Amino acid sequence: MQIILSDHFIIQPLTIMNIKTTEFSLLWLMPGITFLAIASLVAYQIGTDFNNHWIVESVAFFVVFVLLQTLYGLLQTMLSEIFFSKANHLSIPVDNITSNVTLATNSTVSTCLDKSTLIQNEKRKKAESDKQRRTQILVEYTNVVLSNHMNKNHLETILKNVELFTTSPEVDFTSAETDGSLGTADLRHFAWNIGKRLGYDRMTQAKFIKQCFPKEFMNCELLTIIRNLSDEVTSIIKTDKPDKGSYDFHWETIGLINPLDITSKNLLKEAV
Numbered sequence: 559m560q561i562i563l564s565d566h567f568i569i570q571p572l573t574i575m576n577i578k579t580t581e582f583s584l585l586w587l588m589p590g591i592t593f594l595a596i597a598s599l600v601a602y603q604i605g606t607d608f609n610n611h612w613i614v615e616s617v618a619f620f621v622v623f624v625l626l627q628t629l630y631g632l633l634q635t636m637l638s639e640i641f642f643s644k645a646n647h648l649s650i651p652v653d654n655i656t657s658n659v660t661l662a663t664n665s666t667v668s669t670c671l672d673k674s675t676l677i678q679n680e681k682r683k684k685a686e687s688d689k690q691r692r693t694q695i696l697v698e699y700t701n702v703v704l705s706n707h708m709n710k711n712h713l714e715t716i717l718k719n720v721e722l723f724t725t726s727p728e729v730d731f732t733s734a735e736t737d738g739s740l741g742t743a744d745l746r747h748f749a750w751n752i753g754k755r756l757g758y759d760r761m762t763q764a765k766f767i768k769q770c771f772p773k774e775f776m777n778c779e780l781l782t783i784i785r786n787l788s789d790e791v792t793s794i795i796k797t798d799k800p801d802k803g804s805y806d807f808h809w810e811t812i813g814l815i816n817p818l819d820i821t822s823k824n825l826l827k828e829a830v
Contacts, residue, residue, distance in 0.1 A: 589630055590627070593623055593626040593627055593630070594623060596622065596626060597618075597619045597620075597622040597623035597626065598619060600618060600619070600622045601615040601616070601618040601619035601622065602615065604618040605618065689724070689725075692724065692755065692756075692805050693721055693724045693725075695805060695806065695807070696720055696724060696752055696755065696756075696805075697717055697720055697721055698817045699751070699752075699807055699817075700716060700717055700720045700748075700752070701713070701717060701817065702814055702815070702817050703748060703795050703814065704716060704736075704740075704748070706739075707736045707737055707739045707740045707794075708734065708735065708736045708737055709737070712734040712735055712736075713734075715732050715733075715734040716734050716770060718732070719731045719732060719734075719766075719770050720752060723752065723756070723766055724756060727756070727758055727762045727766065728762075730769065731766060731769040731770050732770075733769065733770060733771070733772050733773075734770055734771065735771065735773050735774070736771065736774060739794075740774075740794060740795070741793065741794075742774055742775060742778060742783075743786070743789065743791045743792075743793040743795075744793045744794050744795040745767050745771055745774060745775070745795070746767065746783060746786055746787045746788075746789070747787075747788070747793055747795045747796060747797045748767070748795050749763045749764070749766055749767035749787060750763055750787040750788045750797055751795075751797060751798050751807070752766075753766065753787075754788075754799065754800060755800050755805035756805075760784045760787055761780075761784060763784075763787055764780050764783040764784045764787065765780065767783065768780060768783060796812045796813070798811065798812045
């Protein structure tokens with residue numbers, strides 16, 4: 559049989575017996591021997607006064623020994639009570655320490671998670687707001703450059719196509735027609751100006767404009783459109799390369815009026 563005191567210590571019964579024997583010897587046996595010696599000495603001294611009568615010596619020995627043992631027992635009790643009361647007063651419950659540490663750890667982790675969630679939410683909100691601003695600017699640009707070159711129904715179709723193009727460039731777009739006043743160079747430049755600000759490659763730009771205006775590009779191969787998206791030929795709609803990190807148009811440079819004075823910076827201020 560084994561008695562387990564902790565995860566790391568195992569004490570055999572024999573060891574426990576040895577500990578108890580040692581404790582008994584230190585606390586009672588050795589003092590008891592001393593008390594016997596003292597009681598014997600006192601009994602001998604008293605017995606001398608009574609001609610060493612054995613009854614007197616026996617009574618004296620018994621009384622002195624019992625008195626010493628009683629006093630020693632009372633002293634042990636008093637010291638034990640004082641020691642354990644101080645120990646209990648100064649000790650900190652392990653459960654309380656563990657609980658406090660756990661609460662502090664949970665609080666720290668919860669705070670970190672809350673901050674991380676807040677940062678992620680702010681990033682998502684900023685990205686969504688930025689996407690909406692860019693879409694608005696591109697739709698406004700489309701309305702400005704094409705409104706005088708197609709009827710209302712076709713213009714509405716193109717505006718919806720551009721809005722869809724900002725988020726889903728691979729879908730099939732609804733076809734429309736111009737009034738014939740724009741050439742393929744104008745429409746290529748228009749597609750490049752839009753696609754460049756969206757970060758799309760030339761293939762995506764070419765597919766978009768060919769689907770939107772199939773009649774105008776019926777005699778143009780896709781590769782031809784790709785090669786000439788940003789050419790420098792004379793046209794009504796001019797190419798406008800965006801500044802790095804921006805999707806605003808250089809309205810005055812391309813000979814247009816900024817509709818409602820909308821820019822990404824203005825929209826950013828409104829959003830804040």
